[in-house]
Amino acid sequence: MDRRMADARDDDDAPLVERARAGDREALGDLFVRHAQTVRRLLASVLGASGDLDDLVQDVFIQVYRSLPGFRGEARFTTWLHQVTLYAAYNHMRRPRRVVLVERPEDAAPEPGGDPGPLARLHGRRALSRLDAILAAIKPKKRIAFILFAVEGYSVNEIARMVGAPVPTVKSRIWFARRELRRKAQRDPVLAGILEELGADGEEDDGGQR
């Protein structure tokens, strides 16, 4: 699936980008208003539940401001912004952190209104938190490639441009991420049961052929 870039939006960005490149902070503020939500969604998609989101969005635009002199306009601004965003996500994943978590409740609260079924449970908070934990254990480059491909719907070629890696490398990362995700999910006490109810199978995939 190809991603559609917002041509009209990119045209509107050009004057703001030029002003921001010249040091106009207000222009960067305007770019922030236009693109913060998209950056935020992309970070949330790649990083999962992260309360550093607001700070990370800020970090992205700080980096944009610093790097604008080097942006020659050969790519669309939104493409370049996505690259900066992914770089920020990548560095965030690699940052060591201390977690305050001491213990978790053993039993999740029951869903209101009874069991909504395995698919709804898979989309529920408890399953998604397990999924986030599994994803967090996958190496950042593989995780980013998988999220961009399988969740955000970018093509392999687009991902290769965004992360600055060859297409075969991206395909390999996606393949390995999928395999790791599949194996860990099938061993997870919460996810395994749901997947079994759904009759999901673990056959090997096509390695990101798209």
Next chain:
Amino acid sequence: MRVDALLAEALRSRRAEPPELGPSRLELERRRLLARLADEGRSRSPVRRPARPLRWAAAAAVAAACAAIALFYARPGEPVVSLTGAWRVEPGDAIAGGALVRVPERGRASLLLPDGTRIAADGGAVLRVARGAGTEISLLEGRIAADVARREERSGPFVVSTEFGDVAVMGTVFAVAVDGEGATVRLYEGRVRLSSAGRGITLSPGHSARASKRGLVSLGGVGGADSGSDLALLDPDPPGAAGAPGPRRPGTAPAAGPAEPAGAGAGSRASLPDERRGPASDGRAAGRGTPEDASARLATLWRERRYAEILEATESPATAPALLVFRGKALGALGRWSDAGAAFSRAAAAGGDVGREAAYLSATALHTAGDFTGSLAMSRRAAALGGPNADHASRLVFVSLTELGRYADAAASAAGYLAAYPGGAHVAEARFSVSTGARLARRWAEAATGYTEFLALGRGSAQMRDDAEFYVGYCRLMAGAAESGRQELRRYLASHPSGRHAEQARAALTH
């Protein structure tokens, strides 16, 4: 179906989260960004704590990977703190009482204790929640604001302890800030006693006091502490910063006067009077004739935009409430919205028409300053007092709750607004808030209906309408009405090809 495809579908199902930034938050974040950029270009004073420079690849030395707004959950009998934002902690997860909570410099966290007390911790704050049945908070560093649930006398007070003294409260809204020299307490409403080394001061609403190694000092008005500003969870522009944008107007606030860009006003420097319990109420303003004379003089100064003189004339803690309203208006005109909120808050203690108006003005000023905890408290008060601004104050309650990330509470409050003011000025916004609450609770059909009703009203901001037009389709899809959901999404894309949700809409239609 393949396992990884199912899991990817599950991850896509929450692409509508995190809840998007509302226009107020977006503006605050924009201002925060500009302030950070400005900080980077400024040389640092050796006295100030240096701002942490952005290091693109550095390991951040923060303990608790804390959050934007946090949600929480308490187990009976034990005060526990749960935070969103730690990478594997979700809303509803718990951590044991006694944990040390450290908020990153650029973060903030909100905590809920078993008795319903809510604490908002500023970036850089370090605190510990007591283990066991006690509800004591130890504030080691930084600033918190608290909305303390009303307590039975026999339960004893809620205590915030610091190195320099303890704050004991019985149900109130207040702020405590600890720096290297002392602890400052500012009180918005309720009753607070600050004690240190065997001595104590009981504060009245709108007043502040400080405990240090030199002892206890009453600082007079809430806006008169060392930094001249109230606690704000997000305060991107220091008072008087040049170039700060004009104030937002969360609702109609005709008495607030014209907006002025912030000038290079001096920071507030409160006098440090002898210990006093509260304001005198003799109505005199710095000895300038009768109260009516003083009021007339201030009205003239206001018309002539002589704001500095208004501030000078109303600096005394003995200033009458009616005159404090001018002070609040002058501070607001200078862009010092935190201080304006404090001044109005003091005026609100007067009661009567003046107090009613001042309570509402305080709520709007604090909201503009980004102090949503304060604006929530004052707007609740203003709504309860009734009067011509009660409608607007009630609206500000659910708006403040939204800004604080308390979406379920916001939706409930908005539903209350709709019941109380069926023909009110903010029906559309309330309808939108109720629908958003349903959506976030995954009550898809209800949300779709709500957004449809909102759109039928034909009101609301362009951003709200953009959101609603998208979410009608999205929620119908999620509710299982695939055909009508897809139809709505196509309609959305036809109207908003570059809209806020265009990418999501296309992705949903593709799948």
